[in-house]
Amino acid sequence: MSQSSYDHVIQQSIPGYASLARLSVALLAASPLASVPDARVLVAGCGTGAELLEARLQRPDWQLTALDPSAEMLSVARDRLAASSLSQEPLTWCQTTVEALAAEGRFDGALSVLVLQSLPDDGSKLVFLTALARALRPGGQLVLVDLMRPERSPLQAQVEAAWLGYQRASGLEGTPEALAGLSQALHPIGVARLTALVTAAGFGDPAPIFQALDFEGFLLQRRA
16 A cells, blocks of 8 residues: 555544644654754654654654564655655664664654554553663653543443544445454553553553544653
């Protein structure tokens, strides 16, 4: 799938997606460590490069590391930045996972948008979050955006129906079953579970910064 078609599908699926990269970068840019000139920032799961492009617009001085296990995604992100008029330096490309990245205390901040949701809660989520915490300097912050599974609510069925309605109204084609299948490979968790995981990983309590239907964003800070 091309960058344009991938981004188009995601925008049709997630309310507010077009603003997520801008919001995420702005939040991190206001943090104590990443606000300084030439801060080192990790984009974990850079995908098609939306956060990278926005980081170049808002903070061209950041020393960015773009990480993704998919060679195809890295190629798309690299081409996207090359096609822009924005500088790609200093920018490091890494085809690997956060867990395999040897980066103890290297980064002043990190972004992880729509990545954790793809990992099962069988220890994989905790390993991922722990690796992110270790990659940050003490006091470094992480912007995390993910599909969440809200705690029990009698209105949850209506929220799920609204998501399908939003997708159809946005022009995303398919039967209700096919649209619902878009989330079958994902592993959302609730806020209580997320709080337990990030605490165990080395972060403080998550501060909410975004919500649209079941998609939520949080600001996390590595404990000293």
